Structure formats: C-alpha cells, structure tokens
Amino acid sequence: MTDTQYSRTIAVAISLLCAAGAMAQQADELQTVTVQGAASPSALGLARPSATASRVELTALELPASLDTLSADTLQTRGDLLLKDAVTRSTGLTDISSPGNGVAYSARGFTGNGSIALLENGQRPQVGAGTATYPADPWGYDHIEVLRGPGSVVYGSGTTGATINAVRKAPSRASAFEAMAGVGGGRALRAGVGGSGALGEHGAFRIDAYADRSDGFIDRGDARHDKLLTSVTYALTPDVDLDLQLDHLEQKPQRYFGTPLVNGGLSRALRGQNYDVADADIHFVDDKALARLTWRYSPSLTISNELAYLKARRNWRNAEYYHYDAAANLVERSDYIAIHHDQEQTGNRLEARWHGGAHRLAAGWEAAVINFLHTNNSPYGGASTVAPTGFDPGLFDSPDPLRPNYATHTITNAFYVEDAYRVSERLLALAGVRHDRYQVDRVSLLGAAGFASALQATAARLGLTWTLAPQTSLYAQVSNGSDPVTSLLSLNLANSRYKLTAARQVEVGVKQALAGGKAEWTAALYHIRKDDIITRDPLNAALSVQGGSQSSRGAELTASVALAPAWRLDANAAYTDAQFDQLIESGGQSRAGNRPADVPKVSANLWLTYRDHGWRAAAGARYVGERFIDNANSQALPAYTTFDASLGWNVSRNVLVQLNLRNLADKLYAVTSYSDSQYLLGDRRHAELTVQWRY
Incomplete structure (x- = not known):
C-alpha cells in the first residue's frame, strides 16, 4: 500500500467511525464545533487545572510554580506546525534540537534531554544516549503545558530546567470530525484527520492520524513524519473506567547536520547545501500502548493503575562533521557515524487520590523496566573532501563495522506523596516528596568489563500560595x-x-487575572544551583570527579491582554544569569564564572492577534540572545530576531483557510551549533497554505 493509499484509508476509517458515533446519539445531542469567534482565546489559562505541575491537579493560579499552557487554538492561530515552534514561544524555552538528540531545549540555564523532560499525556520515556524523538508535532493534542524549574517531585530525575507535557485530545461520545491539508514552500505537504464518537452504550473513542513531507529547502533534504494515535475509554461499571491507547509514530528527519562556517561566519551561498552522503539515513520508529483502570471507590477516594509499554527504534548513518578549508576551497568531511538504538520500556503506576476536607492528597508507586541495546561503528572512521557547491555527495564509507556495542537493563522504582492543604480561605500549602531508585546493569558486547550501578535520589517541594484577591495570588x-x-x-x-x-x-x-480574564500576567524570580557536576580534580587534572557546580538566577514575565474586542497582545520575556560556580576542564582550565553553552541571557516573544467577522490574523516576533557554543565561552552564536505572521478566513463556520508566513525578513541565523566549525540553520522565509475542516 502506498503512502497516499494509506492516508486515504485512515481518513475513510475515521470518517466511518465518526459517522457511527453520530448515529449512536440522539439528534439533540449532536454538537457542531465552530471556528468563528470574536476575541482570540490566547489568555494564559490561569483557571485551567494542570495535570503536569502537580499530581493533585491545582489550577495555574493556585500552583506555587511557573507554568505556561498553550492551547490547540493558540497554536493554530499562530500557525505552529511543529511542537518545538510552539514550545519556544513559551517563556524562556530555547530550541537546541539536532539530528543527534532529536528534540531538545534549553531552560533556566540548563540544557538537553538530561535536564528538560519531554512527556506525552504524562508518560515519560527514559532517555537513551541523550536522544528524545517525540512528541514532535501538535496534531491530536488539546494543549501543551510547560513547567519551568525542577519537576523531580513529580517525574523523577532529569527535570531541573523544565518539564514539557503534550496533553492528548480525549475520547468523547459527542461526535466530532476534523481534518487539515496544507501545502507550502520547500515542497511541503501535510495532512491530518481526527475524530471522536460513541462506542456502544458506555464508551467513546478518539483517533488522530497525521503525515507530512518536505525538503526544507535543502539539497537531498527530504523528510517525512507519520503517526496514528488511538484512544478508547469505556465505563465497565458506574464506578470503574477502562482507558486504552495504542499509537504508532514514524519519522525520517532531514539527513542534514548543518553548514560549515566560512571565515568564522555563516555563508548565504551555502544555505541550501547538504554535505551529508547520498545514502545517509535517519529513521525513528516509536510504538506505545497503555491501559489504565480507574476505580472511584468513594466520592473522595479514587484509585488508578496505569500500565504502559514503549518501544523505540532509532537509526543513523551519516557523515556528521564538516570543516571548510579556505586555502583549498574545499569542505572536509569526517565522523562517518552509524548508530542504532533498540529501546523497550514497560512501566506501571499505581496511585490513590483523596480529596476530602481541606486536603487534596495523591500517593503512588511507579516502577519500570527498560532494556536498551546500542549498536554502532565506533570509532567512527571515514573521511572525504568535496567542493562547496556542485559536488557528488558520495556514499557512506567507513572502515569501522557496525556491530552491537553494549546493552543495559534498568529497573526504576519511585514512591511519592503530595498534599495540597487549604490552610485558610486565602492560604494554600503544597508539599510533596518523592524517592527514586535506579538499578542499571550494563553488559559489553565487545568483550569489555560490565558493571552494575545503583543510584537514588529524594526530591521534595514546599510551596505556599496566598490569594490576595479572587484573581490575584x-x-x-x-x-x-x-x-x-x-x-x-x-x-x-x-x-x-x-x-x-x-x-x-x-x-x-505573582499571578493575576484582570477584568474577568481580559488581561492576565505572571512574574517569577528564581535561583537554581546544581552540584556534583563532573569536573577535573583540582589536584590532578587527569582525573574526573563530582566536584563541580553551576547556578542560574533569573526573572520571567508573561502577559496576555485583550486590547479591544477583537485584538489581543501576548508577550513574554526571560532574563537568565547562568554560570559555572566551579568547573575545571581538560588541561586544568577553570570555567568558573563562564556561562554554560546554549544558554541565552535574554529571550522574548511578542504576538498580536486579531479575530472578527470570520477573519483572523496574527503577527509575532521571536528574539533569542547570544549563546556560547562551549564552556570556555570562546565562540558564540549571534543573537537573532525572526518575524512570523498568519492570516485566516472562515469560509464557513466549519471551514478555515489560513496562510502562514515564516521568517518574513529571511533572516540567516543559527539555531544551534553541531561543532565549532558548523552550525544548524533556522528556516528560511517561506509560506504555507492550510485548509481545516471541523464538524
């Protein structure tokens, strides 16, 4: 079956299921989703309960922490077609993704998938070799939540900077169908379908399918992404619900590792060149299954058990390192790297929630078993040279064979308890504690020594929220x-x-809503210190020890204001003062006082939206300050500002046509570095036209 036939089959199946759901309902229960409206609902959602920042589902106004919520409607209005586009419009989040780490961010002075957690519906896959590959696009999600600061009390280790959670659209007995088709620059094609409806007398379903194709304006830059998300909920008894999910995701990102620097800077002439080999490969496949039983034992006590299975297969075969030789006018290529990941994770969460009197309490036990197999061609030999333009890319040719390198077997256990206690009408205390244990067993498949390692950590949080007025805390x-x-x-x-x-x-x-939600704003001041980072021994630079530390302090401001009935202004800004307090690197060089790599001092977003009489429009700017590419602070990525816009027309109450414009000034800028001689570029100026149907 071809990709086109596959997409058509999925679309027909979802349409038939939605029609069946509609027939199961009475006519007066049918609902029509209308995309026409007055003011844009782009406020901060302070009254929305959050399942990301706490296990007891406090609203953002009650929560003693920094939280951004991005609704699906906000993402649609701004034309965000990738999840990272949306996330980096939230406060203080910077994209540092590359083909090697999949999806990665910087937040509050900390970077990468070891400090920024990525979740889907509260499920968190363990990170294998620094790589996280989903969620990648927003189709099928109701909203995105971004919790800034340590989230270990909720999700365990690896959350010092932020936690990002993509929350799925839930099954509903109300029949609904939506579809999207888009075409744009870079030979971009995308399509999505989704729907929900009744399932028998006591159930409901939700199915979402999505596919896209693009060359990203890069030679041999073809990329594709396909996914199928399915959810079912069924009331087994009046007090017991069964929820099921089964998902399949495939990605073939651009086989592109950036552009080499020319005379220390970016060359517009090389913007569309791809220096990877002709038979390069990057391929990610993720399969997920989940079953959850929820028992409402009493009006105040709910017990649930959630069993999840995740399987990831990732493959790379590329020439990844490029250096421009100005004297010879050639590009030198090296690091012919072939890697394969096989990751399998089975986890279970047993939880009890009790809401009674002044307390909202959650307690639970999480356990998981993860098997990870790493195959590679280390030490990654291979080299070649090509002309800067008009060259034969050649084929992958490494003297090092691809073979299984090592396997790890990891067992995790966590116990947690969290309590939101209403001390008085105006004072809420949130306290939580979590203890994690990790047992990692590694076996070398090349004859080297194996080992077993036991790690543990205890996280705690104590917060107070004082309500100054009904909408101010x-x-x-x-x-x-x-x-x-x-x-x-x-x-x-x-x-x-x-x-x-x-x-x-x-x-x-501080958090505040004014004039019935027409204006909302939040502000935060924070200080974070992380100890026990790896440093060289001050007495012997040849040895590595856990004696280093780094810290960050900063200020964040987020606001959303309805300027007039049809106009809304959204803005945020983050100032981050991050540094190494103690760090000695190879050669005995101290980095104390230096800023960590990939951390901008200032980042900001501004969006103006208009919605009235069937029309919607939006214009925005994104600013990211200068970032260093190394801990020595010897080389920096220049600051950049990009401008985007969108224009939409409701052809009818069910059909929306929208034009999305990206990088209006055609700014040539680097998103992140891949080495000291090559940078990964941001998108060039382009447009995309989408048509969306909702019924």
Missing part, C-alpha cells in the same frame, strides 16, 4: 531535584561510579 516555593550526569540507559564504566547531581531552587512569583 502570590507564591513562594523551595524545591530540590536531580539530573543524571549522562543518560541512565547509556551509563559507561567511567561514569558508573557517579551519583545523581543535586539541584535546589527557590522561586517567588
């Missing part, structure tokens, strides 16, 4: 957490003796 929070020194699943013998790093945060802030 002040909060203060102290919390701690931990990050691994490297991915737990890929611990090696050298770092197996290290413990988890320890992070501590103090945060204060």
Whole structure:
C-alpha cells in the first residue's frame, strides 16, 4: 500500500467511525464545533487545572510554580506546525534540537534531554544516549503545558530546567470530525484527520492520524513524519473506567547536520547545501500502548493503575562533521557515524487520590523496566573532501563495522506523596516528596568489563500560595531535584561510579487575572544551583570527579491582554544569569564564572492577534540572545530576531483557510551549533497554505 493509499484509508476509517458515533446519539445531542469567534482565546489559562505541575491537579493560579499552557487554538492561530515552534514561544524555552538528540531545549540555564523532560499525556520515556524523538508535532493534542524549574517531585530525575507535557485530545461520545491539508514552500505537504464518537452504550473513542513531507529547502533534504494515535475509554461499571491507547509514530528527519562556517561566519551561498552522503539515513520508529483502570471507590477516594509499554527504534548513518578549508576551497568531511538504538520500556503506576476536607492528597508507586541495546561503528572512521557547491555527495564509507556495542537493563522504582492543604480561605500549602531508585546493569558486547550501578535520589517541594484577591495570588516555593550526569540507559564504566547531581531552587512569583480574564500576567524570580557536576580534580587534572557546580538566577514575565474586542497582545520575556560556580576542564582550565553553552541571557516573544467577522490574523516576533557554543565561552552564536505572521478566513463556520508566513525578513541565523566549525540553520522565509475542516 502506498503512502497516499494509506492516508486515504485512515481518513475513510475515521470518517466511518465518526459517522457511527453520530448515529449512536440522539439528534439533540449532536454538537457542531465552530471556528468563528470574536476575541482570540490566547489568555494564559490561569483557571485551567494542570495535570503536569502537580499530581493533585491545582489550577495555574493556585500552583506555587511557573507554568505556561498553550492551547490547540493558540497554536493554530499562530500557525505552529511543529511542537518545538510552539514550545519556544513559551517563556524562556530555547530550541537546541539536532539530528543527534532529536528534540531538545534549553531552560533556566540548563540544557538537553538530561535536564528538560519531554512527556506525552504524562508518560515519560527514559532517555537513551541523550536522544528524545517525540512528541514532535501538535496534531491530536488539546494543549501543551510547560513547567519551568525542577519537576523531580513529580517525574523523577532529569527535570531541573523544565518539564514539557503534550496533553492528548480525549475520547468523547459527542461526535466530532476534523481534518487539515496544507501545502507550502520547500515542497511541503501535510495532512491530518481526527475524530471522536460513541462506542456502544458506555464508551467513546478518539483517533488522530497525521503525515507530512518536505525538503526544507535543502539539497537531498527530504523528510517525512507519520503517526496514528488511538484512544478508547469505556465505563465497565458506574464506578470503574477502562482507558486504552495504542499509537504508532514514524519519522525520517532531514539527513542534514548543518553548514560549515566560512571565515568564522555563516555563508548565504551555502544555505541550501547538504554535505551529508547520498545514502545517509535517519529513521525513528516509536510504538506505545497503555491501559489504565480507574476505580472511584468513594466520592473522595479514587484509585488508578496505569500500565504502559514503549518501544523505540532509532537509526543513523551519516557523515556528521564538516570543516571548510579556505586555502583549498574545499569542505572536509569526517565522523562517518552509524548508530542504532533498540529501546523497550514497560512501566506501571499505581496511585490513590483523596480529596476530602481541606486536603487534596495523591500517593503512588511507579516502577519500570527498560532494556536498551546500542549498536554502532565506533570509532567512527571515514573521511572525504568535496567542493562547496556542485559536488557528488558520495556514499557512506567507513572502515569501522557496525556491530552491537553494549546493552543495559534498568529497573526504576519511585514512591511519592503530595498534599495540597487549604490552610485558610486565602492560604494554600503544597508539599510533596518523592524517592527514586535506579538499578542499571550494563553488559559489553565487545568483550569489555560490565558493571552494575545503583543510584537514588529524594526530591521534595514546599510551596505556599496566598490569594490576595479572587484573581490575584502570590507564591513562594523551595524545591530540590536531580539530573543524571549522562543518560541512565547509556551509563559507561567511567561514569558508573557517579551519583545523581543535586539541584535546589527557590522561586517567588505573582499571578493575576484582570477584568474577568481580559488581561492576565505572571512574574517569577528564581535561583537554581546544581552540584556534583563532573569536573577535573583540582589536584590532578587527569582525573574526573563530582566536584563541580553551576547556578542560574533569573526573572520571567508573561502577559496576555485583550486590547479591544477583537485584538489581543501576548508577550513574554526571560532574563537568565547562568554560570559555572566551579568547573575545571581538560588541561586544568577553570570555567568558573563562564556561562554554560546554549544558554541565552535574554529571550522574548511578542504576538498580536486579531479575530472578527470570520477573519483572523496574527503577527509575532521571536528574539533569542547570544549563546556560547562551549564552556570556555570562546565562540558564540549571534543573537537573532525572526518575524512570523498568519492570516485566516472562515469560509464557513466549519471551514478555515489560513496562510502562514515564516521568517518574513529571511533572516540567516543559527539555531544551534553541531561543532565549532558548523552550525544548524533556522528556516528560511517561506509560506504555507492550510485548509481545516471541523464538524
């Protein structure tokens, strides 16, 4: 079956299921979703309960922490077609994704998938060798939540900077159908379908399918992404619900590792060149299954058990390192890298929630078993040279064979309890504690020594929220957490003796809604310190020890204001003062006082939206300050500002046509670095036209 036939089959199946759901309902129960409206609902959602920042589902106004919520409607209005586009429009989040790490961000002075957690519906896959591959696009999600600061008390280690959770659209007995088709620059094609409806007398379903294709304006830059998300909920008895999910995702990202620097800077002439080999490959496949039983034992007590299975297969075969030789006018290529990941994770969460009197309490036990197999062609030999333009890319040719390198077997256990206690009408206390244990067993498949490593960490959070007025709150929070020194699943013998790093945060802030929600704003001040990072021994630079530390302090401001009935202004800004307090690198060089790589001092977003009489429009700017590419602060990525816009027309109450414009000034800029001689570029100026149907 071809891709086109596959997409058509999925679309027909969803349409038939939605029609069946409609027939199961009475005519007066049918609902029509209308995309026409007055003011854009782009407010901060302070009254929305959050399942990301706490296990007891406090609203953002009650929560003593920093939380951004991005609704599906907000993403649609802004034309965000990738999840990272949406996330980096939230406060203080910067994209540092590359083909090697999949999806990665920087937040509050901490970077990468060892400090920023990525979740889907509250489920968190363990990170293998620093790589996270989903969620990647927003189709099928109701909203995105971004919790800033340590989230270890909720999700365990690896959350010092932020936690990002994509929350799925839930099954509903109300029949609904939506579809989207788009075409744009870079030979971009995309399509999505989704729907929900009744399932028998006591159930409901939700199905979402999505596919896209593009060359990204890069030679041999063809990329594709396909996914199928399915959910079912069924009331087994009046007090017991069964929820099921089964998903399949496939991605073939651009086989592109950036552009080499020319005379220390970016060359517009090389913007569309791809220096990877002709038979390069990057391929990610993720399968997920989930079953959850929920028992409402009494009006105040609910017990649930959630069993989840995740399987990831990832493949890379590329020439990844490029250096421009100005004297010879040639590009030197090296690091012919072939890697394969096989990751399998089975986890279970047993939880009880009790809401009674002044308390909202959650307690639970999480356990998981993860098997990870790493296959590679280390030491990654191979080299070649090509002309800057008009060259034959050649084929992957490495003298090093691809073979299984190591396997790890990881067992995790966590116990947690969290309580939101209403001390008085105006004062809420949130306290939580979580203890995590990790047992990692590694077996070398090349004859080297194996090992077993046991790690543990205890996280706690104490926060107070004081309600000054019905829509105004002040909060203060102290919390701690931990990050691994490297991915737990890929611990090696050298770092197996290290413990988890320890992070501590103090945060204060204010949240307020004015004029019935027409204006909302939040502000936060924080200080985070992380100890036990890897450094060289001050007495012997040849040895590595856990004696380093880094810290960050900063201020964040987020606001959303309805300027007039049809106009809304959304803005946010983050100032981050991050530094190494103690760090000695190879050669005995101290980096104390230096800023960590990939951390901008300032980032900001501004969006103006208009919606009235069937029309919607939006224009925005994104600013990211200068970032260093190394801990020595010897080389920096220049600051950049990009401008985007969108224009939509409701052809009818069910059909929306929208034009999305990206990088209006055609700014040539680097998103992140891949080495000191090559940078990954941001999108060039382009347009995309989408048509969306909702019934």
